[in-house]
Amino acid sequence: MLIECIPNVSEGRRTDIVEAMARAIRGVASVRLLDHSSDASHNRSVFTLAGDAAGVEAAVLALMERAVADIDLRTHKGEHPRLGAVDVVPFVPIEGVTMAECVALAKKVGAEIARQFAVPVFLYEEASTNPARKNLEDIRRGEFEGLAAKMRAPEWAPDFGPPAPHPSAGASVVGARMALIAYNINLATDRLDVAKKIAAAIRQSSGGFRYVKAAGFKLADRGIVQVSMNLTNYEKTPIFRVFEAVKREATRYGVAILESEIVGLVPSAAVTAAAEFYLQLEGFKSEQILENKLRQPLG
């Protein structure tokens, strides 16, 4: 079983504090800290870790303990909106685990955070059953500074924990979602209007694929344009289908695809699915990949 977890923490300047949080995560044997990065202007750090359910739970609670001790939202300033010391905690199913199990884990960890640290917890995305509290942006609106007033409204009672913010650690938003893939396609043209029209054609918000967010940009230094995308569910809207749609739309403007790129991490299954599609591979199983057979069980 393999679950990814990407806690976002409201500290991106004091490197000793960030390092102490990284050490707390690394201290959990059945979890791997894959990456962590800090942004000083956002005053925020993002940790990427993976392991089994018990492992990621223990790591999030260890991180929470450090964050509650070291971060005070009353004096925290940064460009990025935030509600709490550990601001957002998404659990992402990668292998041998269902979304339902990640939702259950989000609820278990949310309840533990409330119990151990007296921090109120809001569930979001797949873990939320309230449509008004599904999107992170809706929950975070008003930020830490507006949270006490917001929580006085009965519709903003937390899913777990006290009915008011923790004085210094605010509130945490915990949930489950699919892995997000940052995917860009560069077009062999400098026509920004073409990139914008293609982005509009393929994104959910203007009638395109359900799990695609897209925008058109100019890459001025290279004299080309880019369709920049987030794929929010690679199983239901796979990379190859988006690629083929962009290619077909571009043809209508006499434009070719120059190249595409995946930014950052991607689950193996999202890449393999493209090979299976184009090679018309039948009955292929991820255990046939030699490296997958070798992966030591975590924990």
Place this chain on the structure above:
Amino acid sequence: MLIECIPNVSEGRRTDIVEAMARAIRGVASVRLLDHSSDASHNRSVFTLAGDAAGVEAAVLALMERAVADIDLRTHKGEHPRLGAVDVVPFVPIEGVTMAECVALAKKVGAEIARQFAVPVFLYEEASTNPARKNLEDIRRGEFEGLAAKMRAPEWAPDFGPPAPHPSAGASVVGARMALIAYNINLATDRLDVAKKIAAAIRQSSGGFRYVKAAGFKLADRGIVQVSMNLTNYEKTPIFRVFEAVKREATRYGVAILESEIVGLVPSAAVTAAAEFYLQLEGFKSEQILENKLRQPLG
């Protein structure tokens, strides 16, 4: 560093002996035994293991010790040609290791086999520098029964060890080669001539791709035909290039591709390469695959 090793052993009937050999391999901490299977009519077993250089060396020597103790070629009968108790030992580079390093490892292990067990060793494939002793079939011709006579000719002096066969364990053939991918493409037709013509067009022996062996077969129960292939170097003759060539040749006969299949294990890079080709992915790195980042170092 990840090396695959696939020793072929001349015992496929006495399961206790085969299990003892499997245990000997599993006893090496830095190696994983991925698979082993026995064929009674061949009277032969194939072990698939992987690990770092020191690990696979130790595992092969542990296997050799059991095989020399338990197998006597003088009383061994089976359909498959064989020269020795541990008949063939190929080392295959998978990740973070070059072919040259696998050749060096084959020579090191070959010398150790000769020294520890007084078994003569012939180097083959990439580890051989003698064109007449590159192909396994050429080295194995005459089998165990003809080996003593064969080795009296000076051109059949072994690369390591005594100038005559081990009385009960014969000789071993040790070398290095690329991973072999068993790949089939099924055509939406029952015309065997089409499968045979396509096989002839794409295989090395009749003018096609250098690292492709191919033949056309009927799948009588499904009423279709198959181009059955071995890809012997997926870096230089990649899967997607072979697939596209077969598709194009089939079109010339008005035939479509029904599906393709990979049989058994395949290195991750061979599958990812197809996704990179079709999605025109630039700058993609295997470390971007989340599961690859997680793999514990072996040993």
